[in-house]
Amino acid sequence: LLYQTPEVTKPRYVRVNTLKLDVENALCKLERQYMARKDDMVPDLLVLPPGTDLHDHPLVMNGSVFLQGKASSMVAVALRPKPGWEVLDACSAPGNKTVHLAALMKGQGKIIACELNKERVKRLEDTIKRSGATNVEVLHADFLNLNTKDPLYSKAWMVMIKFQLGGTKDLLAISSYVLREVRAILLDPSCSGSGTSADRLDHLLPSYTAGQAADVADTERVNKLAAFQRKALAHALSFPAVERVVYSTCSINQAENEDVIKSVLPLAASHGFQLATPFPQWPRRGFPVFEGSEHLLRTDPTIDMEGFFIALFVRKNVINGNQE
Numbered sequence: 455l456l457y458q459t460p461e462v463t464k465p466r467y468v469r470v471n472t473l474k475l476d477v478e479n480a481l482c483k484l485e486r487q488y489m490a491r492k493d494d495m496v497p498d499l500l501v502l503p504p505g506t507d508l509h510d511h512p513l514v515m516n517g518s519v520f521l522q523g524k525a526s527s528m529v530a531v532a533l534r535p536k537p538g539w540e541v542l543d544a545c546s547a548p549g550n551k552t553v554h555l556a557a558l559m560k561g562q563g564k565i566i567a568c569e570l571n572k573e574r575v576k577r578l579e580d581t582i583k584r585s586g587a588t589n590v591e592v593l594h595a596d597f598l599n600l601n602t603k604d605p606l607y608s609k610a611w612m613v614m615i616k617f618q619l620g621g622t623k624d625l626l627a628i629s630s631y632v633l634r635e636v637r638a639i640l641l642d643p644s645c646s647g648s649g650t651s652a653d654r655l656d657h658l659l660p661s662y663t664a665g666q667a668a669d670v671a672d673t674e675r676v677n678k679l680a681a682f683q684r685k686a687l688a689h690a691l692s693f694p695a696v697e698r699v700v701y702s703t704c705s706i707n708q709a710e711n712e713d714v715i716k717s718v719l720p721l722a723a724s725h726g727f728q729l730a731t732p733f734p735q736w737p738r739r740g741f742p743v744f745e746g747s748e749h750l751l752r753t754d755p756t757i758d759m760e761g762f763f764i765a766l767f768v769r770k771n772v773i774n775g776n777q778e
């Protein structure tokens with residue numbers, strides 16, 4: 455099969471959790487024994503020879519290093535959250551990208567980690583604990599039900615500054631607003647996972663064959679997932695103060711990737727968003743199915759470790775403000 459490249463031929467990656475250990479120190483600890491080297495694109499990622507197994511390594515056990523692939527580690531970096539921002543991780547468990555956000559934000563600001571599934575909330579909490587992040591608030595909720603106008607995500611705090619005038623007892627109150635708002639959203643929704651498991655890919659290569667029960671079920675499943683992904687992305691783009699939204703899947707299906715992006719483009723434009731280009735130096739871009747798909751990023755499971763997809767939306771005025 456085209457996609458069954460032996461796992462042993464592909465390098466392994468680990469992400470250094472810079473909340474606990476800096477990259478140079480991690481490299482020192484892993485360089486000699488494992489021939490680790492720095493990745494050339496993702497600053498906190500180390501590349502290890504194919505087949506390296508660090509599952510039981512003390513640095514992994516104590517949360518200094520996370521076993522996280524390159525494509526997965528590109529998502530939070532693409533969002534470029536600033537320390538001090540408030541960031542929403544919309545579909546967050548088990549929390550690998552949540553704690554990556556926390557590290558990129560140097561533990562400053564706040565991350566709201568939303569997760570629907572109660573069991574997975576526990577895994578999310580474990581990941582956060584292991585990472586040492588202290589600025590993550592876990593929200594057990596349906597992202598689609600979060601009210602974009604809720605003051606929790608777009609908050610104006612009134613600060614009363616009072617001073618006493620001369621000899622009088624009169625108080626002059628001046629009020630001003632301090633804005634505290636979600637500035638960025640990472641949306642990594644449930645997907646088919648077709649980019650991460652070789653034995654689930656064979657049915658995706660040819661077009662679906664009518665009459666074969668398994669294929670029909672797969673098509674239905676992908677369509678359902680795509681409907682959810684479209685809704686979730688439209689919802690993310692509707693938060694009033696959000697400047698950047700990153701969308702990712704570990705799927706190779708056009709239906710969950712380019713088609714989802716294409717379907718929200720009119721809405722995105724109406725909210726002032728446009729597609730930006732994450733990792734412009736990366737060679738593999740979106741399938742050319744609409745104008746602008748060259749902004750999208752794909753990883754290929756036959757070449758890269760996994761099949762991933764990343765799209766980045768940035769509000770236009772922010773692009774003009776030289777942030778992109």
Ligand code: SAM
Nearest residue numbers: 545546547548549550551570571596597642644
């Ligand atoms: N970003 C995670 C990471 O890197 O560790 C992986 C996220 S996983 C692909 C998708 C998650 O979204 C699942 O844990 C799933 O339970 C959750 N989810 C699905 N629908 C959701 C919804 N409506 N609201 C919030 N979370 C949801």
